[in-house]
Amino acid sequence: MTVTDTAQTRGHLAKLLGRESLYMILYATQLIFAALCTPLITRVLGVGQYGTVTAAIAIHQVIFVFAGLSLQSAVQREYAARRNPLGARRLTAAALLVAVAVTVLGWVTAAWWSAPLGLSGDLRPVRLGVLWAGAAAATAVTLALLRSQDRLAAFVSVTFFQSVVLNVASLAAIHFYRPSAEVFLACAVGAQGAAALTGILLARPAWTGWWQRDLLDRALRFALPLVPAEMSTFLLNTSDRLIIGAQLSAEEVARYQVAYNVASMPMLLLSILNSAWMPRFFGIADETERRTAVAAGRDALYRLMVPVLAGFAFGAPLVAHLWAPASYHTEQLGFVMALVLLAAIPFTAQLAVVQALTAQGRTVLTATATILAAVVNVLLNLLFVPVWGLAGAAGATLVAYGLLFLVLLAFGRGSAIPPTPVRIRLQLALGVLLALGVAGLAETPLTLAIRWAGGATALVWFLLVLRGLRRDTRAVA
Numbered sequence: 001m002t003v004t005d006t007a008q009t010r011g012h013l014a015k016l017l018g019r020e021s022l023y024m025i026l027y028a029t030q031l032i033f034a035a036l037c038t039p040l041i042t043r044v045l046g047v048g049q050y051g052t053v054t055a056a057i058a059i060h061q062v063i064f065v066f067a068g069l070s071l072q073s074a075v076q077r078e079y080a081a082r083r084n085p086l087g088a089r090r091l092t093a094a095a096l097l098v099a100v101a102v103t104v105l106g107w108v109t110a111a112w113w114s115a116p117l118g119l120s121g122d123l124r125p126v127r128l129g130v131l132w133a134g135a136a137a138a139t140a141v142t143l144a145l146l147r148s149q150d151r152l153a154a155f156v157s158v159t160f161f162q163s164v165v166l167n168v169a170s171l172a173a174i175h176f177y178r179p180s181a182e183v184f185l186a187c188a189v190g191a192q193g194a195a196a197l198t199g200i201l202l203a204r205p206a207w208t209g210w211w212q213r214d215l216l217d218r219a220l221r222f223a224l225p226l227v228p229a230e231m232s233t234f235l236l237n238t239s240d241r242l243i244i245g246a247q248l249s250a251e252e253v254a255r256y257q258v259a260y261n262v263a264s265m266p267m268l269l270l271s272i273l274n275s276a277w278m279p280r281f282f283g284i285a286d287e288t289e290r291r292t293a294v295a296a297g298r299d300a301l302y303r304l305m306v307p308v309l310a311g312f313a314f315g316a317p318l319v320a321h322l323w324a325p326a327s328y329h330t331e332q333l334g335f336v337m338a339l340v341l342l343a344a345i346p347f348t349a350q351l352a353v354v355q356a357l358t359a360q361g362r363t364v365l366t367a368t369a370t371i372l373a374a375v376v377n378v379l380l381n382l383l384f385v386p387v388w389g390l391a392g393a394a395g396a397t398l399v400a401y402g403l404l405f406l407v408l409l410a411f412g413r414g415s416a417i418p419p420t421p422v423r424i425r426l427q428l429a430l431g432v433l434l435a436l437g438v439a440g441l442a443e444t445p446l447t448l449a450i451r452w453a454g455g456a457t458a459l460v461w462f463l464l465v466l467r468g469l470r471r472d473t474r475a476v477a
Contacts, residue, residue, distance in 0.1 A: 079279070
């Protein structure tokens with residue numbers, strides 16, 4: 001690598017770890033507020049009403065995929081890769097119209113498709129879930145445009161409504177007005193609608209020219225393969241709970257849900273980080289330079305992941321204990337959480353390949369690989385859960401993400417990115433051993449103290465590694 005290449009890579013990495021990671025933090029505020037409010041919401045609503053909210057959220061997640069059609073990624077690609085800001089604004093307008101059309105269709109046909117799902121008794125929560133999804137899809141595409149324009153203040157304004165306002169207002173409504181799923185969902189729809197309206201006003205979509213055939217053809221060819229990929233990812237992340245419910249019990253589903261929600265947080269944050277970083281990769285025209293930048297970002301995440309693995313290995317059982325009542329027996333879920341946590345390593349590896357392929361527009365390959373991994377995950381859960389229980393489901397997730405990486409690697413041989421240095425691989429191996437070792441700690445007052453101390457030490461370690469990475473990006477080659 002030449003001096004110029006090194007300087008370019010460090011320049012890209014400095015921006016990825018600097019201002020562009022601020023967008024990830026803003027995306028993550030929604031998760032943080034939801035995590036903080038969830039224990040309160042479950043206690044205020046009760047099991048039955050919260051179950052209705054959960055069903056509506058599941059509907060929201062599915063409808064969101066179709067209402068968005070992954071056009072937010074196409075907007076960012078049009079803006080950065082094709083250097084076409086006006087085209088991106090026109091595409092944003094088209095995406096908003098798609099969101100409205102899908103939302104109306106979902107509302108009108110709710111009685112037909114909700115019946116097979118066992119949700120036809122009361123259509124109000126179902127339709128509120130549809131409205132929430134449509135507003136969220138509209139918000140997502142305006143945020144994608146604002147991110148491409150690097151308008152941080154405007155981005156903050158929109159995320160404020162869909163994170164702080166949504167969670168706080170919904171919680172306040174069920175606490176002070178009426179503790180019902182319908183009230184919670186209505187407040188969520190209102191706050192999400194306010195976020196969408198704010199995004200539209202700030203992003204200023206171009207309402208003329210959005211129907212240009214070449215623009216729509218280019219966007220749909222890129223984005224449509226991502227729709228089955230997103231649905232497959234949804235299946236990959238949720239099929240284990242369906243199989244646990246069928247083969248074990250509803251109580252085991254609840255226990256696994258707590259363990260998975262806590263231990264999968266690194267993967268969730270990595271997904272958000274991918275949305276924040278993709279505009280930069282789209283904007284790098286030189287293929288070799290882009291692959292090097294993707295590899296640099298991946299290796300930086302690996303270096304940060306070692307203290308993250310340590311911190312979650314020590315701290316995840318403590319968080320699970322705070323989130324769930326004693327009847328969940330979270331002290332028995334340490335190994336389950338460790339396996340889910342370790343899935344973040346192959347998740348990061350496959351994410352780097354996805355970034356390289358997506359920047360090239362090769363979304364059909366990523367969709368095919370994701371569908372294959374989702375199918376394998378279902379099969380592994382059917383095999384593992386009856387034998388190993390919740391640990392089998394967690395192990396299936398780990399294996400499925402490892403397979404996804406290998407398949408993507410095989411599909412993307414023409415887009416191969418530089419391999420991870422051996423020293424970073426050794427660090428990850430030590431992190432794996434530490435996570436598995438800590439998972440075996442029995443719950444005693446001494447080990448609880450060790451967990452608190454280990455979590456605090458890992459946080460300091462993480463900050464030191466992050467500071468070192470930023471110092472390295474400023475170093476003179």
